Amino acid sequence: ETGVTQTPRHLVMGMTNKKSLKCEQHLGHNAMYWYKQSAKKPLELMFVYSLEERVENNSVPSRFSPECPNSSHLFLHLHTLQPEDSALYLCASSQELAGGPRETQYFGPGTRLLVL
């Protein structure tokens, strides 16, 4: 257990559905992240939040909408997705913004999403 939980673990949705992914961290961290991991591709950073403010949006389509109501929770709202959006969506957190010394990211187990 890393202290980061994600629900649901698996999700199947149609292209017209609206669903949300939830991430919760129990580590008292200030930064949270959403990543997308497609088959045979590197992890792609989607969104970064620091102290509940979005600090990075890596040109993600608007059908993905993040929400960070507090420093412990992060949501990814999904709407009218495409089949190519099927992937493993990973949430992570770190004490402060990652990249510098000792700012390790702790990852959740991911949500396996299938869009039909």
Added chain:
Amino acid sequence: LAKTTQPISMDSYEGQEVNITCSHNNIATNDYITWYQQFPSQGPRFIIQGYKTKVTNEVASLFIPADRKSSTLSLPRVSLSDTAVYYCLVGDLLSGNTGKLIFGQGTTLQVKP
């Protein structure tokens, strides 16, 4: 942006030392180098981080040459449970240049008995 390049895959046998090299020719002054390990159906897990020279912990060692354009993750005496994908990560959000967290392609290490 610092981009990383790693071998796609490596094979090894139990008890051997494994060295995985990551190239990051465009690494910036403020960038740190971090390695993660990922097992199937799990999120990545931190292994080691360094800025220059050599770093060692209970799991691995990280060698970084003076020019910092590459780094080598060294796993001593691997076991079957070390079979995983290893990612090299270079980036620094603290400098204000967001979006610089870039994962490499990852190296799939297969440890054989």
